[in-house]
Amino acid sequence: MSEPILEMSGIVKEFNGIRALDGVSVSVQRGEVHAICGENGAGKSTLMKVLSGVYPHGSFDGTITLDGDPVAYGSINDSERDGVVIIHQELALSPYLSIAENIFLGNEVQRGGVIDWNRTNVRAAELLARVGLQENAATKVLELGVGKQQLVEIAKALSKEVKILILDEPTAALNDDDSAHLLGLIEQLRTQGITSIIISHKLKEIRAIADTVTVIRDGRTIESFPVEDSDEIETRIIRDMVGRPLDHQFPPREPSIGEEKFRVEDWTVHHPIDVDRIVVDRASFHVRAGEIVGFAGLMGAGRTELAMSIFGRSYGSGISGRVFKDGREIQTRTVGQAIRNGIAYVTEDRKRYGLNLIGSITVNVSAAALGKLARLGIIDRHREYAVAEEYRRQMNIKTPSVSSVVGNLSGGNQQKVVLSKWIYSGPDVLILDEPTRGIDVGAKYEIYGIINEMAAQGKAVIVISSELPELIGLSDRIYTIAEGKLTGELDRAHASQEDLMRRMTASRIQGAQPS
Amino acid sequence: MTTTTAEQATAPVPPRPDGAKKKRRRVDLRQYGILAALAVIILLFQVLTGGRLLYPGNVSNLIQQNAYVLILAIGMVIVIIAGHIDLSVGSVVATVGAVAALSMNSWGLPWGAAVALSLLVGALIGAWQGFWVAFVGIPAFIVTLAGMLVFRGVALVLLTGGTISGLPRSFNAIGSGTLPSTGTPDLITLGIGALASLALVVQQLKGRADLRRLNLPRERTASFVLKIALAVVAIMYLCYLLAYNRGTPIILIILATLVLLYSFMLSRTVFGRHVYAMGGNLYAAMMSGVKTKWVNFFIFVNMGFLAGLAGVVSTARAGSAVASAGQSFELDAIAAVFIGGAAVQGGVGTVIGAVIGGLVMGVLNQGLSILSVDAAWQQVIKGLVLLLAVAFDVYSKRRTGR
DSSP states (O other), rough: OOSSSEEEEEEEETTTTTEEEEEEEEEEEEEEEEEEETTTTTHHHHHHHHHHSSTTTTTSSEEEEETEEEOOOOOHHHHHHHTEEEEESOOOOOTTBBBHHHTTTHHHHHHHEEEEEHHHHHHHHHHHHHHOOSSSSSSSSGGGOOHHHHHHHHHHHHHTTTTTEEESHHHHHHHHOHHHHHHHHHHHHHHTTTTTEOOOOOHHHHHHSSSEEEEETTTEEEEEEESSSSSSHHHHHHHHHHHOOOOOOOOOOOOOOSEEEEEEEEEEEEEESSTTTTEEEEEEEEETOOOEEEEETTSSSSSHHHHHTTTTTSSOEEEEEEEEETTTTEEEHHHHHHHTTTEEEOOOOOIIIIIOSBBBBHHHHHTTTTHHHTTEEEOOOOOOOOOHHHHHHTTOOSSSSSBBBBGGGGGGHHHHHHHHHHHOOOOSOOOOOOSTTTTTHHHHHHHHHHHHHHHHHHHHEEEEEEEHHHHHHHHHHEEEEEEEEEEEEEEGGOOOOOHHHHTTTSSOOOOOOOO | OOOGGGGGTTTTOOOOSSSSHHHHHHHHHHHHHHHHHHHHHHHHEEEETTTTTTTTHHHHHHHHHHHHHHHHHHHHHHHHHTTTOOOOHHHHHHHHHHHHOOOOOOSOOOOOHHHHHHHHHHHHHHHHHHHHHIIIIOOOOHHHHHHHHHHHHHHHHHHOOEEEOOOOOHHHHHHHHHHOOOSOOOHHHHHHHHHHHHHHHHHHHHHHHHHHTTTOOOOOOOHHHHHHHHHHHHHHHHOOOOTTTOOOOOHHHHHHHHHHHHHHHHHHHHHHHHHHHHHHHHHOOOOOOOOOHHHHHHHHHHHHHHHHHHHHHHHHHHEETTTTTTTTTTHHHHHHHHTTTTTTTSOOOOHHHHHHHHHHHHHHHHHHHHOOOOOOHHHHHHHHHHHHHHOOOOOOOOHHTO
């Protein structure tokens, strides 16, 4: 290990004035497996997009050198030409094309625009053998499971003479066997001289295969150190990941907690397409009136899936389990039914599931409770306007008028519109999924105030968040969830970030078995 | 809907104390844009035809000739706002026309029952297509493409390739008749115009009074008065022209009723709101508890019903049923909707816009015919107008960063 193959230093990347990366430096040695670790939103994925040219040179500050030479990638094509290949969390394969076609997509084996199918298939077969995928190269990608698709992605990377392979959460969607196989493959590629960077927060995995780990927090490099398979390393990584002091400001609150309001028993959810995969595994929990209960889990742990499946079965298949409100079992089979039973779910993805972005604030606020504003199916528009106006004042939505189009508002104000919509629906149980994602500090404080107010009104409030200080600051009680299972239940008084993170990263995988 | 005005937040505007008023004014400008285009086209043809476009007889003709586009455009704008399309309406017009003619001439139904049966058949056809779109989940493009073939075929089967003419005169009056007339000028028509004008003024004043009472933002007085004045002038001028021909076409009453009814439905009812919500963001609508499948189903039932009505009207106008009736009506209706400012990706559009779009098409038809422009060239011109209208829309959205 002499000169590093890749050196990124002082990387700064801003989005609309918010620093996602604030001077990150990473140094990767030739031929190692380098893990990059950090909480959701720490900046890991942004860093990899900077490296691979998704964010072109010039849109960020700092320098990148590859093999000692500075590089300036204008696009992902430039970085791939240098052998830097990224495999994203969301796989980017074309489902109706064959494995071979996908491997050589954009890089076809051709002469004068005519594809040489024989050579394509022969080379594809070689690559498949190298990644240990026993499939016919002519098989369509949609017939493969996620694990095998991941291998196709790697084969595609290998076809490009890869020097540095970047894998973003490669095992997040895989089952145990596929994960073990993948990790084994990464080991094997290392012996062939390929450097890998893996982004992961599964500590067991990192212990098993990484040579070095770099921990990033809040857009900064915390430290970089060699990995050995020990519990001390795990503790050190966790400490680095969460080390942020509890400096968030939370509005004062006197919890007044009543009877049990909401209870879920043995809730099990399967993946909507891959129906054998269990996404939520026998989850049972309860929330009392006036209580704020946090759900801590990393991305992909099943927290959103749990919430959405309860809310009108908006996610998943093969759902089983029971839901109780005020001690009586209720049905939540459709969204309408869930709403009528007093459940509201504020989505983590407001642009996709929460808002009609081309609609006005008024129509968005009333969208979940039009029935309240209508008689014989006719909407009382004056009252509707008055309601929107009322929420604009109450929530302090910054806009020239409630007739403004929601798509033009800032993230924080959009979030307030979504909150208004659900609060206006008059819920008893309010489920908030990442309520402060992508919004600035001032708006966060306001939203915390709104959440407290909801609890003070005696509602059962559930907050799902991957920001631990936020959960500790807000919640009376916190459940941890990992790989679809509830792995812990802690009172606020006993919850520490380290403890939560340990339970959030609890894994069924007992280390990989490198082949 | 204010959905067409997303741009204001970024557009430079003169400072005004009340942002809401500013926004209101812009909405109206946008609506006037479509109207202005119609006015320009009318003026253009008025000049080109040496004043013949607005001859009383021609105006009456224009309305009766193009009623089908307007009726279909009203149904189509709802389909398109919800993010679908309906290619089958022309064929449905033919099938329903055949049913109407057969039921009177072969089955001996009185004309009233025949009309009721025709509308029912239209709605059933809509239910059939709505079932596939809403509950089976087949894209409307495919379902209605199939419907286009199927119902053209059904029309051919029903009419065995021939024509049924000699329909009752009361039936034909739906398409080409007028209300009773008192001679020239027809006082009934002028009376209707006066009543309509009065109703418009009262309704507008009442709405404005409501806004003032609730302290909601209002349009500026000058533009409010100007708008009403122009509308009254337009109504009275139209009635004046009609009064000097044969009186009020029956079809005009039907059209006016439909426009009022459907405008109200889209802008004021829960159903209409759900249509916009689904077009704006289908997932958000689902997650807000909208029964998206049933809304989709009823959108198509309604489209079928209106296609049935268009079938009745165009059969009555022609005085006979032929299997080739309604050819390319779907394209006219879709063009009218897009000229009227609806968005291809859904979520945006109004009944009034679609009707104005339909009138643009109608005036083009009429004007070009008066000028005896070759039918082939008429198609070229109409196609280009559609393209330009949508290009303008895309351009104005891009310019404002949407």
